[in-house]
Amino acid sequence: RKLDALILVASEMGDANSNLQGMVTIEVRLLDKQDDILSADASEFKLTQAVASLGPKQRREFKNASVIDIANQLLPPDISAVAVLANLCVSPTARRKGIAAKLCNEAERLAKEELGFDDMFLRVEAENEAAKRLYEEKLGYECVLEADGATALRVDGNAGTFVEVSSDIVVLKKKIK
Numbered sequence: 001r002k003l004d005a006l007i008l009v010a011s012e013m014g015d016a017n018s019n020l021q022g023m024v025t026i027e028v029r030l031l032d033k034q035d036d037i038l039s040a041d042a043s044e045f046k047l048t049q050a051v052a053s054l055g056p057k058q059r060r061e062f063k064n065a066s067v068i069d070i071a072n073q074l075l076p077p078d079i080s081a082v083a084v085l086a087n088l089c090v091s092p093t094a095r096r097k098g099i100a101a102k103l104c105n106e107a108e109r110l111a112k113e114e115l116g117f118d119d120m121f122l123r124v125e126a127e128n129e130a131a132k133r134l135y136e137e138k139l140g141y142e143c144v145l146e147a148d149g150a151t152a153l154r155v156d157g158n159a160g161t162f163v164e165v166s167s168d169i170v171v172l173k174k175k176i177k
Contacts, residue, residue: 083111141172
């Protein structure tokens with residue numbers, strides 16, 4: 001079983017060379033309500049272990065079960081499956097045009113309609129005031145958890161990769177309408 005992940009892309013159409021304006025991912029992960037959103041690997045491991053701990057007959061019952069059902073029925077109550085908005089980025093030439101909000105709104109719609117989630121979660125670095133303003137003031141997210149010294153991803157534009165750094169993190173949540 002692999003956890004769902006979707007990538008949404010905003011591009012400028014009109015010529016043969018469409019320009020990438022922004023992108024965001026939606027990832028299904030596990031949330032430990034006492035700690036943080038687990039990594040994809042840690043989430044997958046916990047779910048796999050929960051099913052593997054069952055007898056053969058019980059395992060068959062969960063063969064086609066959703067991640068939500070497995071988490072709700074087999075994991076402790078403080079761990080749940082969640083939809084996570086991740087890696088939102090907008091090209092510097094496309095900023096201040098509402099692209100980030102449009103990507104987030106579409107991600108929320110897909111999380112609800114395609115993946116079956118009623119809430120969307122995200123992690124943002126506590127010091128990233130611009131991102132927190134977007135999420136909290138414009139999009140209606142609320143802080144549900146703070147994680148000091150957690151792992152965060154930053155883009156290394158020169159290398160074209162993500163780099164893990166230690167940072168204080170805020171976990172935000174929004175009820176999807």
